[in-house]
Amino acid sequence: MKRRTFLASTGIGLATAAAGCTSQATSSGAPETDAETTTTSEGEQTETTQTPEQTLVEAGDAAERTIGTGSLEERGLRTPHHVTFGNPTGEPHQGTITVSKAGETVFEESVELEADASIFASLTDLDTYTARVAVPELNATEEVTIDLSQFSCNVTRTTVSIQDDGTLDSMSISTRMACPGVVTETAPADGLASHTVGDNPIPADTGQFSHSLRLRNPSDKTWTTRILVENESAVQFDGVYTVEPEGTVSIILSESGTYSLSMSVLETEAMETVQITPENFDCTESATRAEINAGGELTANIVSTLTACDIETNSTNESSS
Incomplete structure (x- = not known):
């Protein structure tokens, strides 16, 4: 029996992917941008919008990303693994989540997470991955490995969360359905x-x-x-x-x-x-x-x-x- 992703979320902002395929849900809010005004020699003013540096995820929301080609959905008994960067605290925090495999970055995004906000990425291709979360303002970094055994018939998730004491904590959870075969x-x-x-x-x-x-x-x-x-x-x-x-x-x-x-x-x-x-x-x-x-x-x-x-x-x- 195949199980689907159990979290329905609203995707917010833009993701930066270094390799592979990355997609996101539709946006319910705009990421933070910097605008620059330039005055020409004729006195005309033009405004240039720069590339967003961070994605703002509003309080209580979750941004959803998909990494890979979706091959696990096409064939076999295994389901995608989900990696989450969450802020369950009552204060906003800024950080970056990076996912890599074989030493190559396949996903990277900088976010500002308001209270109880999160961003999660679904890994849709079977491989061994490294997920890294860095929160510079807290001088905190957490790195976790997602190995092949964490892709099973169950819904599995690895979460890195900001703690009230300013540290990062990681944990992996899974549904407990038997996976014969x-x-x-x-x-x-x-x-x-x-x-x-x-x-x-x-x-x-x-x-x-x-x-x-x-x-x-x-x-x-x-x-x-x-x-x-x-x-x-x-x-x-x-x-x-x-x-x-x-x-x-x-x-x-x-x-x-x-x-x-x-x-x-x-x-x-x-x-x-x-x-x-x-x-x-x-x-x-x-x-x-x-x-x-x-x-x-x-x-x-x-x-x-x-x-x-x-x-x-x-x-x-x-x-x-």
């Missing part, structure tokens, strides 16, 4: 991370068998991979794995059926999709083998050790190198 793990170096999709293992005397996906990282680099298992257009499994050198991920499909196995590498956006049919469950050694090379590229194919089984490889490459 959502897994975030590490495949350690020379180790294995495994998961079984399906409730009913196939009895050995039926002539039907399971099908497994084994994804290896034979390179000397660590890669982050996302694996989606879909059956009848519904996502049954959404796994995110940090795969260390020589690490392996094993996903076992215990129930015969038609599946789409999608694998992607977050760092390179490489993607492979393999179609699995009921015929791929007819052999004890039928499996999908995938590898991530040193350049972060993916390869995948279906293999079988039994020559009597007629297994057709159905692999499509949808990635960029």
Whole structure:
């Protein structure tokens, strides 16, 4: 079950984005601006409006921002994570919220928050982020990391708040809905991370068998991979794995059926999709083998050790190198 953002807010002012895609709700008030009047040699006066330096969020309001392409809403079982800079005190304060990933700033905005005002940004793409809030007048700075595990089927939020004593405090909260099929793990170096999709293992005397996906990282680099298992257009499994050198991920499909196995590498956006049919469950050694090379590229194919089984490889490459 997918959950949507639980806070409906009024967006105010303009945001400054350094990279990626950033959007905002419609404005109910104007940001602070500086106007400069210039007198020409003919005595005419012109007024030049400069770029806003701060966004004013009025008492009790909240400004809403969206960061990213919205890919989490398009596919999978995970939902966006929300980062909030709030002022629950009774006094106005000025500060800056910055969001970055891989050392690159993807969002930055300076705001003046009146009493009980806030600004929150929704992170709509799966990644690891760093959020930083600075309030110069209080000589206070707080930095938090939003990791991959904080993108789940629940509504999750990280909040940095100004305290009455002039300090900053951070906390993360989440709804507590169970997230079956959502897994975030590490495949350690020379180790294995495994998961079984399906409730009913196939009895050995039926002539039907399971099908497994084994994804290896034979390179000397660590890669982050996302694996989606879909059956009848519904996502049954959404796994995110940090795969260390020589690490392996094993996903076992215990129930015969038609599946789409999608694998992607977050760092390179490489993607492979393999179609699995009921015929791929007819052999004890039928499996999908995938590898991530040193350049972060993916390869995948279906293999079988039994020559009597007629297994057709159905692999499509949808990635960029």
